[in-house]
Amino acid sequence: MTDPTHLYAGWLLDPDQRETLLARFAPRYAMAVAHHVTLKFGDRGDAAPGEVAAEIVGAADDGQGVQALVVAIAGSTVRPDGGTFHITWSLAEGREARESNDVIARGWDRLGEPVPIDLIPKPAD
Template identity: 75%
Template sequence: MADPTHFYAGWLVDPVAREALLAQFPPRYERVVAHHVTLKFGDETAAPPAETLGEIVGGADDGAGVQALVVAIGGRPARPDGGVFHITWSLGEGREARESNDVIARGWTPLAEPVTVRLIPKA
């Protein structure tokens, strides 16, 4: 059986949108992730979501190697599981993408104006 931690339903960041966002929000750390937004993690039977647009509404950076962008889906950044929709943007040495959840939970900074991003549903 495949490792269930590799399964997620959510969205891939559209590659064209990704390039524009990387120019607008320069990565602070050496490992650029900027790959996806998770809706549900660890469920290989989850269906892909219907939405195809999101809005970058804020960001979080712990200053020690984790940078994330907060995303609103359907006008809300709150995920159904109580987390916050986000894109792990960049990571420093020894840091992991899952740490974005903790960094965001400690607080994030809203943008003055949301930035629309095209998303590709994935399950």
């Protein structure tokens, strides 16, 4: 799999918090991703995003290999492009992180209580 980290502007999941979150939200599929939240994909420009208040507010799973956690940034789950802020959580073999967008668009379940998370602005390349 090609490392797509240079193709987006967004935030990285704090590595110190990642293991705790993986224990709390068990990956359902073989490949745990749990890496970042995208602000903008593709032509990212020169600016890195700023610090934000973020929390996990929901989850989506198609039952066929894509698990994602829905994230609210500054209180909103809606990205500027109309998509949904999320973290691709786990994938089965042959599935791709970009498929999380379609799974979430078909619906997601709200958590009972939001879970605050630490996100680190991804530096511009």
